[in-house]
Amino acid sequence: MKRSILLLLSHSCNLSCKYCYEKFKDSRKMSIDTAIDILDREFSNQGDEITNIDLLGGEPLTNFVIIPPICEWIWERKPKMQIFIRTNGTLLTNKMKKWFSSHSDLIGLGLSIDGTPEVNYFNRGVMDVDIDFFKQYWPEIPVKLTVFPQSVDSLFDSLTFLYSRGVNVIGGLAQGVVWDEKACELLNQQMEKITNYYIENQCIPPIEPLFSLAFEHSYVFPDSLHSEKPCWERNIVHTYDCENDLLPCHMFSVIVQGSERRKRILNDLAGIKEEFIDNECMQCPIRWSCTNCMAMNYQHFGDFSTNINKRYSCKAHKITAYWSASLLTLKALNNLIDFSKKEKIEAVRKAIKYLKTFDNE
Numbered sequence: 001m002k003r004s005i006l007l008l009l010s011h012s013c014n015l016s017c018k019y020c021y022e023k024f025k026d027s028r029k030m031s032i033d034t035a036i037d038i039l040d041r042e043f044s045n046q047g048d049e050i051t052n053i054d055l056l057g058g059e060p061l062t063n064f065v066i067i068p069p070i071c072e073w074i075w076e077r078k079p080k081m082q083i084f085i086r087t088n089g090t091l092l093t094n095k096m097k098k099w100f101s102s103h104s105d106l107i108g109l110g111l112s113i114d115g116t117p118e119v120n121y122f123n124r125g126v127m128d129v130d131i132d133f134f135k136q137y138w139p140e141i142p143v144k145l146t147v148f149p150q151s152v153d154s155l156f157d158s159l160t161f162l163y164s165r166g167v168n169v170i171g172g173l174a175q176g177v178v179w180d181e182k183a184c185e186l187l188n189q190q191m192e193k194i195t196n197y198y199i200e201n202q203c204i205p206p207i208e209p210l211f212s213l214a215f216e217h218s219y220v221f222p223d224s225l226h227s228e229k230p231c232w233e234r235n236i237v238h239t240y241d242c243e244n245d246l247l248p249c250h251m252f253s254v255i256v257q258g259s260e261r262r263k264r265i266l267n268d269l270a271g272i273k274e275e276f277i278d279n280e281c282m283q284c285p286i287r288w289s290c291t292n293c294m295a296m297n298y299q300h301f302g303d304f305s306t307n308i309n310k311r312y313s314c315k316a317h318k319i320t321a322y323w324s325a326s327l328l329t330l331k332a333l334n335n336l337i338d339f340s341k342k343e344k345i346e347a348v349r350k351a352i353k354y355l356k357t358f359d360n361e
Helices: 034-046 061-078 095-101 117-124 129-137 151-162 181-200 259-269 292-303 308-312 314-333 344-358
Strands: 005-007 050-055 081-089 107-111 141-148 171-174 239-242
Touching: 005 034, 005 314, 034 061, 050 061, 061 081, 095 129, 107 129, 107 141, 117 151, 129 314, 141 151, 151 171, 151 181, 171 314, 171 344, 259 292, 292 308, 308 314
Parallel strands: 005 050, 005 239, 050 081, 081 107, 141 171
Antiparallel strands: none
């Protein structure tokens, strides 16, 4: 069984990002013995089927002390195994930098940063991050930006700041936070500016999933008689919390759900074999680009079926889809689409259809 392994090394973080969905941080950290015990079991059970290993948190570098021995243990058994770590970058010491850079061929160190120093400080409480270190050793790994409603008015400046530093960017809307009318209006203005920027700067890949251009997947409505598997059955990730608990994904961990709700969510999970989507969302043309996280639904509402995106950010998702469709259509008009591929023709056709639908709402 092909699978990824994810270890939550720490429940702690040195920052307090305003949009963070990890609401129950504490001082717990995974021990090296626990990590090795988990990895030994996984490698002993069809270890050749493991595709990659992620080390996350909290902030994983709060538990840096176990990262080198974990990696060495893995590489003794699978010398070419890739290990990925996403960090806020603020805890990097010279010692850490030396170790990470010396293993940059096997470790992917990705940076989370929200744009200009001012925006990063507003969202995360810290200004200075060594972007150049990440660009030097991992130029192929985009930095990750989160679009927060209260700082969305600086989105264009944040993106262009990061591009000016020579890095590519991924990221999307903050989940689990309310996108009110004012935030949506500002988002619409910023998305228009960014769309024009991408047309003028064709060498820069659009930020995904904020811009989702695969419109060939839109207007695909599943048969009501055909159920869809939950995401944790479609993409197999063996996630382990600090205390060696095996979870469907990190969204089921104590750091996200809290101790009491985590107990209940695992009990309520038993027997769930299909994704819960209400009829309105099921018939939405952009459902493919608006991820329904059932675990986040549970975190906020105590059940899997209440779609948090529908409650908090439906209009914001429609705005990002509109400008994604606009960007794709503008690319087609400027002969920047490879129309020898059928899926590209279909994507443009459906993008135009969505623009007409959006304008009529």
